[in-house]
Amino acid sequence: xxxxxxxxxxxxxLFETKKKNLLNIYFTAGFPALEDTVTILKALEKSGVxxxxxxxxxxxxxxxxxxxxxSSEVALENGMSIKKLFEQLAGIREHISVPIMLMGYLxxxxxxxxxxxxxxxxxxxxxxLILPDLPFDxxxxxxxxxxxxxxxxxxxLVTPETSDKRLKQIDESASGFIYxxxxxxxxxxxxxxxxxxxxxxxxxxxxxxxxxxxxxNINNKENFDFACHYASGAIIxxxxxxxxxxxxxxxxxxxxxxxxxx
Amino acid sequence: xxxxxxxKGYYGNFGGAYIPEMLYPNVExxxxxxxxxxxxxxxxxxxxQLLEDYVGRPTPLFYAKRLSEKYQTNxxxxxxxxxxxxxxxxxxxxxxxxxxxxxGKTRIIAETGAGQHGVATATVCALMGYECIVxxxxxxxxxxxxxxxxxxxxxAEVRPAVSGSQTLKDATNEAIxxxxxxxxxxHYIIGSVVGPHPYPDMVARFQSVISEEIxxxxxxxxxxxxxxxxxxxxxxxxxxAGAFYHYLDxxxxxxxxxxxxxxxxxxxxxxxxxxxxxxxxxHGSKTLLMQTEDGQIVEPHSISAGLDYPGIGPIHAHLxxxxxxxxxxxxxxxxFKAAMMxxxxxxxxxxxxxxxxxxxxxxxxxxxDDVVVINLSGRGDKDLMTYITRKEEFMSK
Numbered sequence: 001x002x003x004x005x006x007x008x009x010x011x012x013x014l015f016e017t018k019k020k021n022l023l024n025i026y027f028t029a030g031f032p033a034l035e036d037t038v039t040i041l042k043a044l045e046k047s048g049v050x051x052x053x054x055x056x057x058x059x060x061x062x063x064x065x066x067x068x069x070x071s072s073e074v075a076l077e078n079g080m081s082i083k084k085l086f087e088q089l090a091g092i093r094e095h096i097s098v099p100i101m102l103m104g105y106l107x108x109x110x111x112x113x114x115x116x117x118x119x120x121x122x123x124x125x126x127x128x129l130i131l132p133d134l135p136f137d138x139x140x141x142x143x144x145x146x147x148x149x150x151x152x153x154x155x156x157l158v159t160p161e162t163s164d165k166r167l168k169q170i171d172e173s174a175s176g177f178i179y180x181x182x183x184x185x186x187x188x189x190x191x192x193x194x195x196x197x198x199x200x201x202x203x204x205x206x207x208x209x210x211x212x213x214x215x216x217n218i219n220n221k222e223n224f225d226f227a228c229h230y231a232s233g234a235i236i237x238x239x240x241x242x243x244x245x246x247x248x249x250x251x252x253x254x255x256x257x258x259x260x261x262x
Numbered sequence: 263x264x265x266x267x268x269x270k271g272y273y274g275n276f277g278g279a280y281i282p283e284m285l286y287p288n289v290e291x292x293x294x295x296x297x298x299x300x301x302x303x304x305x306x307x308x309x310x311q312l313l314e315d316y317v318g319r320p321t322p323l324f325y326a327k328r329l330s331e332k333y334q335t336n337x338x339x340x341x342x343x344x345x346x347x348x349x350x351x352x353x354x355x356x357x358x359x360x361x362x363x364x365x366g367k368t369r370i371i372a373e374t375g376a377g378q379h380g381v382a383t384a385t386v387c388a389l390m391g392y393e394c395i396v397x398x399x400x401x402x403x404x405x406x407x408x409x410x411x412x413x414x415x416x417x418a419e420v421r422p423a424v425s426g427s428q429t430l431k432d433a434t435n436e437a438i439x440x441x442x443x444x445x446x447x448x449h450y451i452i453g454s455v456v457g458p459h460p461y462p463d464m465v466a467r468f469q470s471v472i473s474e475e476i477x478x479x480x481x482x483x484x485x486x487x488x489x490x491x492x493x494x495x496x497x498x499x500x501x502x503a504g505a506f507y508h509y510l511d512x513x514x515x516x517x518x519x520x521x522x523x524x525x526x527x528x529x530x531x532x533x534x535x536x537x538x539x540x541x542x543x544x545h546g547s548k549t550l551l552m553q554t555e556d557g558q559i560v561e562p563h564s565i566s567a568g569l570d571y572p573g574i575g576p577i578h579a580h581l582x583x584x585x586x587x588x589x590x591x592x593x594x595x596x597x598f599k600a601a602m603m604x605x606x607x608x609x610x611x612x613x614x615x616x617x618x619x620x621x622x623x624x625x626x627x628x629x630x631d632d633v634v635v636i637n638l639s640g641r642g643d644k645d646l647m648t649y650i651t652r653k654e655e656f657m658s659k
Contacts, residue, residue: 059558060431060544062438063282069425081556106280107543108557132282133543157283161445166286181284184446186439 010099011127011153011176014050015211015232022050022233023224023261024213025240026103028071029054029088030080032245037088038095040244043254045096048262050233052096053130056082056104063132065188067238071245082112086120093125101155101176103130118146128153128176140173147175155179160199167206177211178203180231182218188238189217193226200230221261236261263584265510267577271459274583276576279458281546284442288450289458289546291365296460299364300357300467312356313471316389317346319353321472323479323635328607335628338489339610339638340476342501349613349640350469350501351382355451357468359386362449369393369448373437375402375430375497376567376615377409378640379453384418394418397436399429402567409644427561430571434545454498455575458546462503462575469504476635477508489633491626493518495618496589497533497569499578501639506587516588518626519578520618522564523591533562534591535574536582544573550582565594565648566614568640596621598656601642601649613640614648 014022025044029037037054044052057072057080064072085102092100102121109117109131121129129152134143139154147154153176158167160183171178180203183191203212214227215235227234240257247253264274271277271293279289299305313319321341330337342350355372362370370392374380380396387394396413400422403410413420426432434456441450455462455469477487492509494502496519509515524532532538535550542551544559552560552572564570574582581587592600597614600621605611612620616639628634642649 059426060435062435062545063284063442065439066425073426076558083556105543107551107553107559110542111540111553111555111557133280133546135278135280138278159284159286161287162283163287184284185443186284189443 009127009151009153011051014099015177018050019232021228022213023258024051024053024233024235025049025258026053026055026235026237027240027244028057028068028075029085030057030075030078031071031241032074032247034078034080036250037085038092039250040254041092041096043251044258045098047255047258049098049258051099051101053101053103053235053237054085056085056102056108058105058108061105063186065186065238067188067241071241082108082117086124089124089126099127100125101128101130102126106131106133114143115146118150118152122150122152126152128155130155130179132157136170136173144173157181160184160196171208171210174210177213177232178208179235180212180214182214182216182227185216187216191217193217193223204230224261263586265581265584265586267459267463271463273576273580275541276549276579276583277459277462278548279546280543280548281458282442284445285438285458288441288445292464293460295365296361296464299361305360305364308360309357313353317352317356318344319471320475320479321345323476323483325483326608329604332607333623333628334630335632335634338480338633338635339608340472340505340635342472342637342639343610343612343616343641347378347382347385348643349378349382350472350504351379351453352385353471353504354453354465354468354500355379355382355386358449358451359390359392362392362451363390365449367447367449369444370451371395371397371437371440371448372451372453373397373430373433374453375399375433375570376644377402377406377413378568378644380418380420381409381412381416383451383453384413384416387418388416395440396420397423397433397440399423399427399433401428402430402433406567406644429561430567431544431559438545454500455503455577456498456545456547456573462547462577465500466503466507466577469500470507472501472504472637473506473508476505480633480635484633486633488512488515489635491516491518491632491634492637493520493619493622493634494637495520495569495615495639496574496578497522497571497615498573499575501637503575503577505637510586517581517586518622519581519587519589520622521589521591522566522569522597522618523593524563524565526593527591531563533564533569533571535572536589537591539574547576549573549576549579565597566618568613568615569618590622590625592618592621595656595659596624598652602657610638611642612638613642614645616640
C-alpha cells in the first residue's frame, strides 16, 4: 500500500491553491437516512464546497450541542457504524475530488483499532482526521506514525482559553489545518462571534505554520464572512445538519444551503 | 505493583484525561493545583472541621453481632449511612467546594443518578452560598422524586438531561457540556472516582477518610488495624475507593468490590462492568466500559440508580486487571433480599447500592476468626418506595 503515500494530501494541495473563504461543511454520516451519506457528499461537491467533514456518530458526543447529538442518535438507530461508513465510502474518489475529513470521538476508533482505522481511512480516500478527545501527548507518543504512514492530516482544536504556549505546541503537531473553536461552547451554539474578535486577531497574528479554519457558532453568511476575515475559511456543522434534517430533496436543499453562504 | 495513581494520571493501563481542548485549561488547572491546595494546612483545618462538626465524622465502626453469628465470622459495619445527607457522598462534596472556593470559582455544577451526590452537592452549596446546578436524567428525576425535592429545597436548580437514555451517563454528559460552555466561573463537582485525571484521584483522596478511620477504629477494637476483608459496592466506585484507599498496599487485606448484576450478568440488563466491559473511554477516562463492538456505550441496568453506570473508576479497572481486587456481582433480587435481611438482623435499613455489598456475604466462605469490614455506604430512606412496591415480586420467590 505504499503507493498511497505518493498521492498528495488533498488538504495540503487545497490550502496551497486557495487561501481565502474556504467553506468546510460538516454532516453526520447515516443521517437523516442510513444511505444518505454518499448522496450528501455528491451534493456538497456539486454545490462547490471546498472540503467536507464527515461526522462518525457516537452515543456520547461530549463536545456537541443538541443538533449533532440528535443527528448522531438517529444515525446510530439507522445502523451507522465505522465499518458501515467505510463500506459507503469505498470507491468515493471516483465521484468526489474535494478533501474529506472524518470527525469523531476516540472510543469507536479505538475499538476499530487506531492503526487499522488510519489504513482504512487512507484506502477509501480520506485526507484527515479530527478526534477532539484524543490527547495531544498520546497522539505524539503513540499514533502520529500511523497518520504519517497513511498521509493523513491530524487536525487539532484550539479555543479562546488555549494558552499561547500550547497553541505553538499544537501547531507543531498538527497538519492540514488548525481548527479554531470560535467561543467556549459546544457545537451549534448561538454565541455572538463578534466577542471573539480579539481572539481571532491573535490567531491571525500568531504566524502559525498551519492554515486556520474557524468553526462553532457559524450559521449564516454574515458569520461565515466575519470568520473568513481572520482565517482561511470556516466550518459549518449544526446549521447544515438542521437544514437537511427533514429534507425531501437532499440535492436541492444542500445546493440552496451552500448558495446562501456564497 | 503500584495501585495508586501515577504522575501522569494513570492506574496501570487506565485513567488519563481524554478530553476535548475546550476542557483542557480547567482540567489542567486542577491537575497542577489539586494536591497543593488540598494539603495546605488551612484547607485541611477547614476540611477536617467540617467533616467533624457538619458531616458528623468519625462515623462509627459497628460490630454487627447478629450478622456475625449468622455468617459465623466477625463483621464490622462502617456507618457512612450516618453521615449528614445519608451517605458517604458528602465527604467528597465538602472537599470539592473548599477547592472551588480556593480556585475562585463562583458557580457549581454536578451530575447525579439516584440524587445522593446531587443532594450532597446542593447541601454544601447552600452551606457556602454558591449557585448550584445539578444535571439529572429525566428518567431518574421521575424515579427519585424525593431527592429532587430535597435539592430544590436546598436552593439548587435541577436540570433534566433529556439526551440518550436520560440517566446518569447522560446527566454526566450534560454537566460536561455545561462546563465547556462556562469554563471561567464554574467548577464541576464530579461525584465518583470517574472522569479525567485528576478527578479519580482527587475524589478517592477526599473519600479516603473512610479507610483512615477504619484503621484507627479497628486497631482500637481488635488490636490490629488490618481486617481480612474490606467489602464495598461499586458503581463508579467512590465509596469503595475510600474504603480501600489505605489498604491498597496492605496485601494481607482482601479487597472485595461488588458490582450490580441487575437481572443477571448475561440478561442484557446488567451493570457488571468488569464482567461485561472492555477497555474504552467514557467521560474523559480510559477504563473498563460496557460497549458495543462498534464502541458505542451501552446502557446498563440496576435496581439501584447509584450503580447504574456503564463504566467504573479507573482505579477499580486497575484493581480488577491486576488481581488486587476481587470482583463479585449481585443481582437485583439478591440485593433486595439482603436489604430486608440487614434491616431485621441489625435494625439498619441500607441503601439499595449498599445492599449489594451485604449480599456478597452469601458468596464468600469466611473463617470463624476472620475480621470483615463492610462499608455501609448509605441509608435506605431514599429507596423506601422501591422496598415497598417491589417486595412481593422479590420476597415471594
